[in-house]
Amino acid sequence: MLDxxxxxFAAVIAxxxxxxMIMQRNPVASVLYLVVSLVAQAILYVQLxxxxxxxxxIIIYTGAILVLFLFVIxxxxxxxxxxxxKQSRMGRASKIAITVILFAEMVAIFKQVAIPERIGTxxxxxxxxxxxxxxxxxxxxxxxLYPFELTSILLLVAIVGAVVLAKRDKTEKMEDA
Amino acid sequence: xxxxxxxLIIPEIFLFLxxxxxxxxxxxxxxxxxxxxxxLTMGGIAATAVLLYLYHGGISFNNMFKSDPLALFxxxxxxxxxxxxxxxxxxxxxxxxxxxxxxFFGLVLFSTVxxxxxxxxxxxxxxxxxxxxxxxxxxxxxxxxxxxRISVEAGLKYLVIGAFSSAILLYGLSLLYGLSxxxxxxxxxxxxxxxxxxxxxxxxxxxxxxxMVLAGIGxxxxxxxxHMWAPDxxxxxxxxxTALLSVGxxxxxxxxxxxxxIDGLYGFADAVMFPLDWGNIxxxxxxxxxxxxxxxxxxxxxxKRMLAYSSxxxxxxxxxGMVAVSELxxxxxxxxxxxxxxxxxxxxxxxTIFNDNTGSDSIASYAGLSKSSPMISAFMAIFLxxxxxxxxxxxxxxxxxxxAAGIQAGYTWLVILALLTAVVxxxxxxxxxxMMYFAPDNPTIKLNTPLSxxxxxxxxxxxxxxxxxxxxxILNFALDTARVFGF
Numbered sequence: 007m008l009d010x011x012x013x014x015f016a017a018v019i020a021x022x023x024x025x026x027m028i029m030q031r032n033p034v035a036s037v038l039y040l041v042v043s044l045v046a047q048a049i050l051y052v053q054l055x056x057x058x059x060x061x062x063x064i065i066i067y068t069g070a071i072l073v074l075f076l077f078v079i080x081x082x083x084x085x086x087x088x089x090x091x092k093q094s095r096m097g098r099a100s101k102i103a104i105t106v107i108l109f110a111e112m113v114a115i116f117k118q119v120a121i122p123e124r125i126g127t128x129x130x131x132x133x134x135x136x137x138x139x140x141x142x143x144x145x146x147x148x149x150x151l152y153p154f155e156l157t158s159i160l161l162l163v164a165i166v167g168a169v170v171l172a173k174r175d176k177t178e179k180m181e182d183a
Numbered sequence: 184x185x186x187x188x189x190x191l192i193i194p195e196i197f198l199f200l201x202x203x204x205x206x207x208x209x210x211x212x213x214x215x216x217x218x219x220x221x222x223l224t225m226g227g228i229a230a231t232a233v234l235l236y237l238y239h240g241g242i243s244f245n246n247m248f249k250s251d252p253l254a255l256f257x258x259x260x261x262x263x264x265x266x267x268x269x270x271x272x273x274x275x276x277x278x279x280x281x282x283x284x285x286x287f288f289g290l291v292l293f294s295t296v297x298x299x300x301x302x303x304x305x306x307x308x309x310x311x312x313x314x315x316x317x318x319x320x321x322x323x324x325x326x327x328x329x330x331x332r333i334s335v336e337a338g339l340k341y342l343v344i345g346a347f348s349s350a351i352l353l354y355g356l357s358l359l360y361g362l363s364x365x366x367x368x369x370x371x372x373x374x375x376x377x378x379x380x381x382x383x384x385x386x387x388x389x390x391x392x393x394x395m396v397l398a399g400i401g402x403x404x405x406x407x408x409x410h411m412w413a414p415d416x417x418x419x420x421x422x423x424x425t426a427l428l429s430v431g432x433x434x435x436x437x438x439x440x441x442x443x444x445i446d447g448l449y450g451f452a453d454a455v456m457f458p459l460d461w462g463n464i465x466x467x468x469x470x471x472x473x474x475x476x477x478x479x480x481x482x483x484x485x486x487k488r489m490l491a492y493s494s495x496x497x498x499x500x501x502x503x504g505m506v507a508v509s510e511l512x513x514x515x516x517x518x519x520x521x522x523x524x525x526x527x528x529x530x531x532x533x534x535t536i537f538n539d540n541t542g543s544d545s546i547a548s549y550a551g552l553s554k555s556s557p558m559i560s561a562f563m564a565i566f567l568x569x570x571x572x573x574x575x576x577x578x579x580x581x582x583x584x585x586x587a588a589g590i591q592a593g594y595t596w597l598v599i600l601a602l603l604t605a606v607v608x609x610x611x612x613x614x615x616x617x618m619m620y621f622a623p624d625n626p627t628i629k630l631n632t633p634l635s636x637x638x639x640x641x642x643x644x645x646x647x648x649x650x651x652x653x654x655x656x657i658l659n660f661a662l663d664t665a666r667v668f669g670f
Contacts, residue, residue: 115358115388151187152244153309156300159199160316163293166206167323170283170290171338 013053020046033079037072044068056137188243191250194234194258195299201227202292209285217276217284221269221635224288228266228295232259246367247306253664254303256517257438261298263524264431265291270639271532272423274539279328279421287327291427294320298435307356307366310439314352314403317435318345321428325420337419344402344412352399358392359447368447375448393461396443397468403436406502407471410495414479417491422538425487426531429494434520437501441513445668449508462506466597469506472499473604480611485544486534489611490527493570496608497523503601504585507592510662510670515584517661522569522581522650529566529643532636533559540630546615550622556630560619562640567612569647572605577651584658 023043030036044067051060135141146154189196205227209220235258239250269291276284297316304310322345326338360366363374375389401409417425444461476496483489501523504516536559537552538544553560569578582605589598632640650657 111387111391115391149245150247150308152247153306153312156309156312156316159293159296160312160319163290163316163320166286166289166293167319170286170323171326171329173282 009053012049016046016049016053019043020050033084034076037075037079041068041072044072054137058137058139058142188241190238191241191243192248193238194231195296197234198227198231198292198299199296201231202289202296205292206285206289209288214282214284218273220285220288221273221276224269224292225266225635227292228262228269232262235259235262242305245306246369247309248300248303249305249667250303251664251667252660253438253441253513253517253667254299256660256664257302257434257520258299260434260520260524261295261302261431264427264434264528265295267524267528267532267639267642268423268427268431270635271426271528271535272421273633273635275421275423275535278539283327287324290320290324291424294318294324294427295431298431301435302438304439304442305368307360307368307371307443310368310442311349311353311356314435314439315349317432318349318403321424321432324424325416325428327421327424331419333419334421335419337416340412341416341420348399348402348409351395351402355392355395355397355399358388358395362388362392368442371447393448394464397461397464400436400440400443401468404433404440404498405495406468406498407475407495408468410472410475413495414488414491417494418485418487418544422487422531422535425491426528426535429490429531430520430524430527433494433498434524437505437516437520440505441516441668445505445508445513449668462508462592465502466506466594469499469502470597470600472496472502473601477604477607477611480608483611484546486537486546486549486615487531487544489546489615490530490534493608493611494527496604497527497570499604500582500585500601503589503594503597506594506597507588509588509592510665511584511591512588513665513668513670514658514662515581515588517664518654518658519581519585521657521661522577522647525643525646525650526566526569526576526578529562529640529647530570532639532643533563533566536630536632536636541628546618548628549615549618552619552628552630555628559630559632559640562644563619564616565644565647567615569651571609571612573609575648575651577647577649577654580651580654580658 020043023039023046027036027039027043030039044063048060048063048068051057051063201224205220205224208223209216212219235255239255241250242248243250269288272287276287280287294317297313297318297320299313301310301313301317304313318341322338322342325341326335328334359371362378363371365371365374398409402412405413417428420428444465448461473496476492476494476499480489480492480496483492501516501519504512504519506512507515534544537549541548552563565576569576572578572582574580582601586598586601589595589601
């Protein structure tokens with residue numbers, strides 16, 4: 007019973023904050039709503055026995071990435087008026103239409119798939135240590151070692167690319183001096 | 184314990200380390216030897232091809248890395264396109280890029296490594312990471328002329344569209360994982376079939392997953408209606424990078440499509456999941472690509488935009504073979520991509536040389552080129568005629584096999600449409616040739632080509648003529664790749 011109360015509490019906050027996030031014109035407020043939404047989602051993950059994923063969500067997304075967002079927004083001094091004026095009626099209508107279609111598809115999917123007894127095998131009880139750090143680590147470093155290592159190359163490429171694009175060219179420097 | 188057979192990924196590891204070496208070497212020599220690092224890069228790609236010949240065949244990392252004939256065949260295409268792109272970029276490196284020359288070649292190699300990992304992926308996560316590793320270096324390379332507004336715009340557009348399409352693809356892949364409970368593509372096929380039998384229908388969810396994955400890969404392939412980014416990005420990016428985008432990265436999308444759709448989502452498409460047969464969806468997209476690509480190409484005045492629309496149309500032809508889902512279908516797609524490598528890389532190499540010498544990309548400025556540079560004009564004519572599918576060049580055989588596969592699988596309407604649009608395409612390809620040969624002289628043009636670009640052009644022409652007259656070895660190799668899917 008308590009589980010259910012916590013679930014609804016977190017779920018309502020998560021969805022509500024997400025809606026608030028896209029309604030804001032001030033980007034800083036947007037990011038803060040996203041933080042609230044992500045914390046609520048982390049609670050949902052913890053309820054699903056995915057303690058580690060929940061912790062990652064808070065540490066990495068809210069702790070690191072969104073703080074970075076805030077820094078960028080403040081450094082660039084962005085305000086609501088930087089994001090265009092009034093939207094055209096067509097633009098607004100098409101956005102709403104896409105949202106409704108996606109939502110209807112989600113409902114259709116969950117009606118058809120997410121009911122445990124219809125899936126059969128997937129409703130089986132999870133293992134004792136499911137979602138623990140050890141379990142995640144053993145999957146990551148044994149079964150999925152290969153894609154895990156590939157991501158290291160990806161990160162290296164991103165670093166090289168960032169240096170290439172962000173570094174000022176030598177010729178420019180001379181002109182400046 | 185899973186088996187880690189590291190021998191199989193020696194070519195990829197070598198190419199990755201070689202990319203690091205190129206960057207370090209360029210820094211160590213104070214960026215003084217642009218030619219030397221260019222040749223070192225080409226040498227590294229050739230050495231990787233040798234290593235690929237020595238170490239292939241088998242499965243490693245728990246089925247996640249498959250070194251099968253399909254992977255081998257496409258890796259040859261990737262290495263070929265990288266080799267030709269590097270070969271045709273020497274003048275650009277010397278003239279336009281003063282800093283970060285090593286990184287230019289290094290990023291081309293990184294992207295190639297990504298394509299190679301992608302071609303071997305037997306599992307969704309490694310497939311996705313391979314795809315990202317392919318495209319992220321290309322975002323950076325597209326924006327490499329930092330002072331040129333069009334190039335920066337191209338890079339930014341490609342980045343935004345690329346990130347967006349990756350998100351859609353990931354959503355689709357996560358739905359597939361949710362439905363099947365596994366990321367292994369072969370296991371996925373089995374689990375989806377079991378799920379079907381248990382629940383008597385998984386229609387909507389699987390349909391949505393298919394549509395999302397199709398959209399995600401469709402963006403990478405520039406398949407209509409996911410093609411909007413292609414002309415602008417192709418025009419703005421440095422020309423050798425455009426060539427790499429249109430051949431290497433497209434071939435990577437094709438192999439990803441094969442792995443997911445033919446391997447993972449086809450086995451039971453006809454009998455059990457009839458309403459979800461993705462063949463019809465893809466056939467409609469292919470038809471749209473052929474019509475829109477060819478008709479838009481007619482009106483282009485810029486050679487890079489013209490080739491961009493032409494490559495949108497070409498991917499439509501490739502998809503005709505893909506929807507056949509048969510031995511001939513898979514084989515003809517492979518053969519088509521292999522021939523496309525020579526023709527398209529060659530055409531872009533000529534465009535690069537022309538731009539390096541004249542600073543122009545407009546088709547009108549090719550007027551009278553045959554008088555001042557007869558060899559290059561003849562080469563360009565061969566590349567374009569092959570793209571149009573004129574015998575005895577290899578482009579004809581490629582189109583022939585793809586259309587034969589389409590008819591065999593019962594897509595007669597699609598093949599008729601393809602034939603009609605191929606006739607349209609002849610007009611804009613021939614238009615460039617007309618400019619070069621029959622337009623009045625333009626005395627200012629005199630093209631100087633570096634040795635490396637000449638090598639690229641000769642490889643391109645030789646490939647088109649040899650494989651046009653004698654297609655058997657490549658065709659047999661391509662048909663051999665179909666065994667992967669158990670046809």
